[in-house]
Amino acid sequence: MSRLIKKGLYGKIKIEEWRDEILSEKEILHSSAPLPSVRRLPLYLTVLEEFEREGREWISTTDFSEVLFLKPIQVRKDLAHTGIIGKPKKGFKVDELIATINNFLGWNNLTDAFIVGAGALGSALLGYTGFQHHGLNIVAAFDVSPLVIGKIIHGKKVLPLEQLQDLGQRMKVRLGIITVPSEGAQNAADKLIEAGISGIWNFSPVKLHVPPNVVVQREDLSSGLAVLSVKLGRFD
């Protein structure tokens, strides 16, 4: 079934190409695991790592359930999608489950990434060492502002945006992280795409227009805030 989308005009950005279909997130995912399950997997990892630190060998869905306030059945279902198989009366082997989830997420080998936008948020992400743990290796930061270009932030030099394309192609960087203000977001995306990136982690509140072979993940603080606001509203 073809759902054609017309050309459009969004602000100053002209949408030049026709897109055959609006793909749902699930269709982009192309994985049998439901999106909400994928989102929960990192949660299980944090519990698993806690168990590992405590030297515990086994973990059961009820263990997860008690800690995370999730229903045991849901935990079992989520874990099943990674292909792990458990043992009655015991549960899952902690180390094996960690490896299986990390493998499912591709977090056992590092993907190089660029950050575009070395402002407050960009700097914060540069400084977050935990990403290494999640398969993410931030190799450089870019900005347009002469005020930050040349600065060293958390040991990484901020480069001028013009160098992005060349460096990206030479280093075969696969991922771009956009932490610029809304106005610059589409431009940042265009530059990343020219550099041959295949995935974008977008922290700006803008829907980016990208070719179909580039995947975009919007990390939207305002979405989270919206949910919190509606939840809070109930107690007014």
Next chain:
Amino acid sequence: MSRLIKKGLYGKIKIEEWRDEILSEKEILHSSAPLPSVRRLPLYLTVLEEFEREGREWISTTDFSEVLFLKPIQVRKDLAHTGIIGKPKKGFKVDELIATINNFLGWNNLTDAFIVGAGALGSALLGYTGFQHHGLNIVAAFDVSPLVIGKIIHGKKVLPLEQLQDLGQRMKVRLGIITVPSEGAQNAADKLIEAGISGIWNFSPVKLHVPPNVVVQREDLSSGLAVLSVKLGRFD
């Protein structure tokens, strides 16, 4: 149906109280709008504000659809949850729709918030002026580290954590934002709860244990990264 959750032990945190039920996010929401719809509402707001700047009076679901690559029917459904009613052949009045969505989210009046954790991420959030736009007014930051206590970050002084309870009660602050490392997250939550907070925006990758009258929204970077990783995996 009562789904009893047993007491448990998570790391050093003992879960003291029994909880009658595991409530789903939807149950906590207590709003007829589906959670994914609520998440999309801020997206519509950004488009609406763009239209407003351009001086356009009307906006239709097809306008949204073309810009956001969402299906028109979904847009209509999402907007319907806010109670707005549109006009055939025209769509919705831009200013009216902005007001309706903001009202639905409670973003037309400010909620005071504390930030606990004045590290990289906390500082970034302190510096983000856009929150005012989303009904959020960050009034103070707290930390335990003598290295940052007393510092002025984006015009706000970082206070010692011990002052949180007293200040929170006196100022009747409703919201707490947790941007401390995992180890300190539960402690930060406990302090906020003692201060009489009713909602927590949790940026740590930890499931917080809170009384039932406190709502928690986890803003989980690793969830987003997990989805992106799985999407990217498809192109390997």
Next chain:
DNA sequence: TATTTAAGGGTAAATTTTTATCTATACCCA
């Protein structure tokens, strides 16, 4: 060694969310 029990696994049902279809309305233009 038999019995009890706390898990996991698979299938099916229920629920929630998304998408489609149909109808009515109001604008536009001849």
Next chain:
DNA sequence: TGGGTATAGATAAAAATTTACCCTTAAATA
């Protein structure tokens, strides 16, 4: 002024996700 059309609204269908149920397995225990 009347017909065509774009778009909202309502209702129904489909798809995705969550939850329940039953069965099996393996460990613990008597």
